[in-house]
Amino acid sequence: MTERKKPYPFDVFEPKWQAIWDDQKTFKTPNPGDANFDASKPKYYVLDMFPYPSGAGLHVGHPEGYTATDIVARYKRMKGFNVLHPMGWDSFGLPAEQYAIKTGQHPAITTFQNIDNFRRQLKMLGFSYDWDREIATTDHDYVRWTQWIFLQLYHSYYNTDLKKARPISELEAQGLSRDEIDAKRLAYVAEVAVNWSPDLGTVLANEEVEEWKSKGHTVERRPLRQWMLRITDYAERLIDELEPLDWPESIKLLQRNWIGKSEGAEVQFTINGEEITVYTTRPDTLFGATYMVLCPEHPLVDTICSDEQKAAVAAYREECASKSDLERTDLAKDKSGVFTGAYAINPVNGNQIPVWIADYVLMGYGTGAIMAVPAHDERDFEFAQKFNLPITQVVQPPSEDINWQGYCGYEGTSINSDFLTGLPTPEAKATMIQWLEEKGKGNKKVNYKLRDWLFSRQRYWGEPFPIVWEDGHHKAIDESELPLLQPELDDFAPTGDPRGPLVKATDWISYSETAQRETNTMPQWAGSCWYYLRYLDPHNEYRFVDQAVEEYWMGSSKQAGGVDLYVGGTEHAVLHLLYARFWHKVLFDLGHLTTNEPFHKLVNQGLILGEDGQKMSKSRGNVVNPDDIVLEYGADSLRLYEMFMGPLKDVKPWATKGVEGISRFLARVWRVAFRENQEGKWELNPKLVSGDSAEESKILPSRKELHKSIKKVTQDIEDMSFNTAISKMMECTNTMTSAEQVDVTDYATLLSLLNPFAPHLTEEIYSQLRDIFPQLPEGQLCQHTWAVAEEKYLIESSVTVVVQINGKLRDKMEVPVNTSKEEIEQLALNSERVQSFIEGLTIRKVIVVPGKLVNIVAN
């Protein structure tokens, strides 16, 4: 790359201002109780999703959201808010651990190096974070409180009457047994089928399986004893309390679908005198239940299976057990199953129906058993066809055109259904539920797709559980023993032992003569579940966050949720945002927090694609490195370009030519203030004037444009429509560029509008101008008050009114602002062009929109 002259000297002043902000702690935010805290100002908490500090460094996607929040943060400060704008690191994670295994280097070392690199890159972009609040989830001090929160979960249960978490001590007081209590904890142990990767030596979340498989790792299904968090108890609240939040409707929907609420009934069938419960959303179709299906893992399978079918059933169960969730769904097209030899009695008509097992019924949802109604369920229909099972129609579709066979989901009228016959579906459902409840054969039931959260991992680089095992029972260690750090290990490699690599630390494991430590660690989600709370009070040694501080930053009497603005990618629409909401609610229930929701307003930035319109990836070779862009065009150009590309939430392709355009714009802003002299030095542009040297007529066009810009930019920032704000500032700059004179205060005001977007350039120009024009207000622009548009400069004396004939544009005319409707109509009709078009036509109607247009309807 050849070194060419910079269009303006960003390479000199950008590092200079970054150093000033660092040294003077310009963006340090005091807490309530701190010396220079101003309680009269309203608060505003702007949060970014903190990054995982990968070895690859910052991606251009990071500065997109981070610039948006930085603009808002700087704007709100100028508007007179106490602004909290922190940054930190989500620094536990599998990649660091894999790298450690490969190189033998401790993951803490690479993690710290990566954090240093990320911090350098973020500072290079001039974000106004309060770096004194920086945290990393791997900090010992942070781990301590993550573990403390886990203990809050461990020591709580969900009280279904109060619909909130309550301390376990309440159950102890009720005299419940140890096992009964353990079965109610929000953090509990269960034997579950997991995705185990022998070569990674850990279980993986369902959504991680694909990724690691593609990297050549093997993943298998096996039952393991795991820590679980009882998020399902919160399913209802996680749906209901989403409602008042200012989130994109599509994200709310995504969460609702993920939680998957459905309303129906549980129905008791009997097999050989034993009761078995099924769940259905269509109790009105009970008369059409012609067979029953249990999932292969159902506990009743062994007891009901007939001798003749034992071998076949056992073979089928084995086949299913070896399949992963993924393989099971891959084979979704083709139904498989085996007859158990048993028959169930349908409670509504006493019919004997065959009981099958099939893998299209899942253990984890409902009761793991279904009544099959092949006439009105697509899957049951397929299955019944394949195995020649009877099909009985019990719902008449709403229209003759609809084929009832296997057609599901419609509501119609019950037929062939005894006491339900003739009833429309909603009434039939209600009637059936009432009948079941009266006979003690079933009840109304709400079900959720959401499963409990599998919370353990078999990794080294994660928070250890503050738990020990004694006599086969788990128990919490004391809070005073926190943080419980991982032992030092030279070898982190997986052993194949499903307890994880920590089993190698024999000294560490041994807690006492009789007790041993839990060797599982927490998933990466743990740290990201509450980091926004630790920012509030990051150095507190006594509490995870001080109560008064938490109440100030998170509390609000008017809105739901504490963080005023949260910006991040859609990839976290469900998991992170659901997990964080869950933890927040538990802490709220236990009295530790003031709001029941963490994030009031959520905005998702859109993905930035490569120049080729494809997703950026190393293999495609279309990755843009922010370091390169900053070197060539400067940080302000990168910031501005990413905001100018298009609406924040849209997916949009990168174009380096576009960065050049933005760089030209910033150079134009610079050249309103400075011009190059003979020696190539920048000197004051003589068009900048003040006081007596200003000629009203020469400075007025710029001033008018400026005030329009103030209005537009203010509104656009409020709407987070940054691209249009920038185009308005471009227009204003263009006006000043071509003006003969510009009043220096007008120009300074433009700089203050641009300051949140391009902080380095604007501070540099302003500080230089203040040396020449001492009448300008003191201090950095970012500490000034946001400009207010003056009405007198917004008023125009005349407007362009367009004249349409039958909706087609035919003429334009310039009229004084206050011209009456009647006058405008007359002027339009008198226009020569209009005359030529309406010649020979009859005018039917004339519509006049004052100040805008005239539409003449004629034929």
Next chain:
RNA sequence: GCCGACGUGGCGGAAUGGUAGACGCGCUCGACUCAAAAUCGAGUUCCAAAAGAGUGUGGGUUCGAGUCCCACCGUCGGUACCA
């Protein structure tokens, strides 16, 4: 399959139901220069221009539709036997 978002110049994108294409990129021409770069100025939806056409397609509502309604097509994202 289902759910959601989106379809506007050569490109990124603007448009409270009221002048479609702001602003920027690219391109063309001009000024400056020995020359180039940079910069500044003019132009740039299509058609040679007038007329006309034009916001994925077809209908509808309206004096007037990119915008509202119905149907369809396409692209992207999420989800996947949830009974």
